[in-house]
Amino acid sequence: MPGAQNPTSSALLLTRLLHQAATRPTHPAFIEGDRVTSFGALAALIAAQGEALKSSIQPGDRVSMVMDNCTELAVAIYATWWAGGVAVALNPALKPADIAQLTEACQARFCWTALPEAPAPAPADATPHTTQPEALASLVFTSGTTGQPKGVMLSHGALAANTLAVQQTLPMSPDDVTLCVLPFHYAFGSSVLHTHLSLGATLVLENSFMYPQRIVQRMAQVAATHFYGVPSSFYLLLERGQLSAQPLPALRHVAQAGGPMDPARIERFQQALPEVGFWVMYGQTEACSRLTTLSPVLRASKPGSVGPALPGIELQVRNAQGDTLPPGEVGDIWARGPNLMLGYWASPEDTASTxxxxxxxxGDIGHLDADGCLFLHGRSREILKVGAHRVSPHEIERCIQAVPGVGECAVVPLPDALLGEVVRACVVPAVGHPPLPQLTRDIQRHCREHLALYKAPKQIDFFDALPRTASGKVQKHLIPASNTSST
Incomplete structure (x- = not known):
């Protein structure tokens, strides 16, 4: 196998993938429909494309790629690393003008929308470009939940460190079969890609969640052992996946990240699949995806938490003056570890402040408990200022999502002449919901019973769906100013 060598625990991702290909060449790496690509075949494709690419780029050059999840996208990423380049995977749902703008912004040598025709196989003695851990590996544009995306620079060492920390925490093995609906061009999907390829596990790729029941059927068909998703993935499985109609005997664990998920919904999922462990994770693109993990066992005693830090990562909660706060006190969340970004592309000011x-x-607000478990209260830019009060939107969202008939909820500020801001609840009703006037009264009553008066929504708007990024995060800044509403 070209380039194969025995990796250490600190080996970079390409080295670990090539090791899996050398030791388990026939084991499936990807399954797409009826197409199966083994680790040996995957490594051969990477080596061939990587050797051909060496004549087109210099080490450190950016290569952008615009593809839906597929084997070829993984080949493009790893072949770029083989040649010493920087992989820039972009969202194929973007408009052509946006893709051109991002490609130009990162000064990419060229943009792949498909792999070039198969070059000649790499010579048996071909080796990848020698890469240092601190070298730039990937440029990931953030999903833009609050506005203009930023280019996050991730090094080879940071990606490898976070991949290993996730593998040490989650119940993963080379025999896993994971159904993957998460796009590789975002941090969560990228983490799933790298943890599986470096471990020798199998990814079953599905690019559409339009029919959740088909996702459940596919999990049964391929005997999927794992599933990863954002909150909306699990909401759709609960509402439309017909989980009770399809046995999933092979499924052992699911994991959620990409935003806070209502603990009541997690319990509903557990009731539907009581034998499946539900893991909660928290992270950021700037940290190569993952910072904390909450196990199913710990979740029972820490409802609402996102868990303790991953191995090698430190967390602190600080006040506005930068002082470290004791357990239980709410402040800004800071993190340190080998998984942090190098900075933002061409943005030294943003890098220096982050x-x-x-x-x-x-940029998140939260608190740590005495056991080191983290609880999120919201983004610092999302905290509402209701008169003299500071209000966490997550607390209100969790309260409203517990109301029968509520599918999803996003809380945003509503300008108010007296208080500055008041609470606006943007609600997507669940399937089979009561009439909207009744649902409005139910929400108002539940909030009065469980929240301080100033936290209760002043206005409730109903929507068919909330605007989201391609990775599933709600884009609160794009929620329309008004819709079907009650006050």
Whole structure:
């Protein structure tokens, strides 16, 4: 196998993939429909494309790629690394003008929308470009939940460190078969890709969630052992996946990240699949995806938490003056570890305000308990200022999502002449919901019973769906100013 060598625990991702190909060449790496690509075949494709690419780029050159999840996208990423380049995977749902703008912004040498025709196989003695851990590996444009995306620079060492930390925490093995609906061009999907390829596990690729019941049927068909999703993935499986109609005896674990998920919904999922372990994760693109993990066992005693830090990662909660706060006190969340980004592409000001003395200012608000478990209260830019009060949108969202008939909820500020801001609840009704006037009264009553008066929504708007990024995160800044509403 070209380029294969025995990896250490700190080996970079390409080295670990090539090792899997050398030791388990016939084991499936990807399944797409009826097409199966083994680890040996995958490594041969990477080596051939990587050797051909060496004549077109210099080490450090960016190569953008615009593809739906497929074997070829993984080949493009790893072949770029083989040649010493920087992989820039872009969202294929973007408009052509946006793709051109991002490709130009990162000064990519060229943009792949498909792999070039198969070049000659790489010579048996071909080796990848020698890469240092601190070298730039990937440029990931954030999903833009609050506005213009930023280019996050991730090194080879940071990607490898976070991949290993996830593997040490989640119940993963080379025999796993994971159904993957998460796009590789975002941090969560990228993490799933790298953890599986470096471990020798199998990914079953599905690019559409339009018919959730088909996803459930596919999990049964391929005997999927794992599933990863954002909150909306699990909401759709609960509402439309017909989980009770399709036995999933092979499914052992699911994991959720990409935003907070209502604990009541997690319990509903557990009731539907009681034998399946439900893991909760929290992270950021700037941290190569993952910072904390909450196990199913710990979740029972820490409802609402996202868990303790992954191995090798430190967390602190600080006040506005930068002082570290004791357990239980709410403040800014900071993180430190080998998984942090190098900075933002061509944005030294943003880098300087986000990376401070080796620590990442996450922009999230939360608190740590005495056991080191993290609880999120929202984004610092999302915290509502209701008169003299500071209000967490997540607390209100969790309260409203517990109301029967509510499918999803996003809380945003509503300008108010007296208080500055008041609470606006944007609700997607669940299937079979009561009439909207009744649902409005139910929400208002539940909020009065469980929230302080100033936290109760002043306005409730109903929507068919909430605007989302391709990775499934709600884009609150794109929620229309008004819709079907009650006040």
């Amino acid at each position: 990376l401070v003395d080796g620590w990442l200012h996450t």
